[in-house]
Amino acid sequence: xxxxTQTPKHLVMGMTNKKSLKCEQHMxxxxxxxxxxxxxxxxxxxxxYSYEKLSINESxxxxxxxxxxxxxxxxxxxxxxxxxxxxLYLCASSPPTDSPLHFGNxxxxxxx
Amino acid sequence: xxxxxxxxxxxSVQEGRISILNCDYTNSMFDYFxxxxxxxxxxxxxxxxxxxxxxxxxxGRFTVFLNKSAKHLSLHIVPSQPGDSAxxxxxxxxxxxDMRFGAxxxxxxxP
Numbered sequence: 001x002x003x004x005t006q007t008p009k010h011l012v013m014g015m016t017n018k019k020s021l022k023c024e025q026h027m028x029x030x031x032x033x034x035x036x037x038x039x040x041x042x043x044x045x046x047x048x049y050s051y052e053k054l055s056i057n058e059s060x061x062x063x064x065x066x067x068x069x070x071x072x073x074x075x076x077x078x079x080x081x082x083x084x085x086x087x088l089y090l091c092a093s094s095p096p097t098d099s100p101l102h103f104g105n106x107x108x109x110x111x112x
Numbered sequence: 113x114x115x116x117x118x119x120x121x122x123x124s125v126q127e128g129r130i131s132i133l134n135c136d137y138t139n140s141m142f143d144y145f146x147x148x149x150x151x152x153x154x155x156x157x158x159x160x161x162x163x164x165x166x167x168x169x170x171x172g173r174f175t176v177f178l179n180k181s182a183k184h185l186s187l188h189i190v191p192s193q194p195g196d197s198a199x200x201x202x203x204x205x206x207x208x209x210d211m212r213f214g215a216x217x218x219x220x221x222x223p
Contacts, residue, residue, distance in 0.1 A: 004155070031209050042116070042201060043156070056210055090155050097207050098144045098163060103155030107214035 003027055006091050006104035014112055015081060021107045023074040023091030032074040033064060033101060035090040043090055049074060081111045115139045116204050118214035126222055131189040133217050135202030138183065142204040143214075145178060147187045150199045150216070159200075160187070192221045 004025045010081040013019050023032065031050050033060040036045040048056035063085075074091055088108050092101040117136045125131045133147075143164040148156035162169040162176045163186070169176050175188045189196055199218050205211040 021222065026144055033208070033211075038151075040121075040215070042215045045212065048209050050209060092155075094209070097205070098223075100146055100158035100161055101156075101203075101211060105153065105155045 004091055004093055004102050005106035006056075006089075009105070010108045010110075012110045012112060013035065013078065013081065013102070015083070016045055017081075018079045020073060020078070021076040021089055021091075021109075022047050023076075023093075024072055025093040025102070026072055027093060027102065028071075029093035029095055029102070030071060031094045031096065033092040033094075034074070034076050035092065035103075037088045045050060046078075078079060081109075083111050086110045114189075114215075115142075116202055116212045116214040118202055118217050120217050121215070122218045122220070124220045124222060125192050127194055128184075128191045131196065131219055131221065133187040133189075133202075133219065135185050135187075135214055137185075139204070139206070139212075140183070141206040142168050143207065144205045145176070145185050146203045146211075147176060147194075148201040149159050150201060156201055157191055164192060190220075191193045192219075194209075194221045194223050196217075197221050 007022045030057040034046040037043040044058045052068045063080050067075040088106045090106045092103045094101045146161040147159040150156045160174045178185045199216045201216045202214040
């Protein structure tokens with residue numbers, strides 16, 4: 001069982017929908033991450049929160065909006081997505097730098 | 113710009129033999145390197161890491177070697193077991209939590 005929990009596991013949404021992906025960890029980690037992974041590609045970094053502040057935004061389109069309500073929770077709000085945004089969205093957490101990331105099992109997103 | 117590269121998309125080895133997975137990187141600021149293992153329908157699982165002050169780290173059947181001058185690292189698994197069959201990702205980071213991944217190598221260990 002992963003210590004990083006992501007919900008939902010699967011999501012199908014239309015291009016006009018608004019939905020949110022959720023991530024939760026209770027390991028006391030102060031860095032949390034969103035990665036996007038397309039088939040046969042590496043996970044691509046989207047956002048990093050450090051101590052609940054956004055520290056890295058990899059030029060992600062504004063239709064993806066991250067939120068870190070507290071040190072245990074990380075959300076990714078989705079609005080007006082495109083079919084090419086269909087992918088596996090992975091959340092991860094870690095202690096401070098030079099530590100492994102702990103990944104959740106991801107949300108498989110399909111945009112129709 | 114792919115800063116971490118795994119040039120072999122797949123590798124097949126016989127059970128009991130050594131598996132060697134390779135990774136190259138371009139960013140000289142990377143100082144922490146990791147290998148992750150991924151099964152279908154699961155997130156990547158941390159396997160082993162090495163910091164730039166070392167050239168070798170060993171954990172049971174898994175050993176990671178780092179050659180900083182060549183910007184190359186490798187993962188050795190010996191002896192390989194069928195349960196090791198998975199996709200292996202190389203990753204690297206600098207000080208700012210910016211961790212980058214290679215494209216992955218699918219390892220198949222045949223009984």
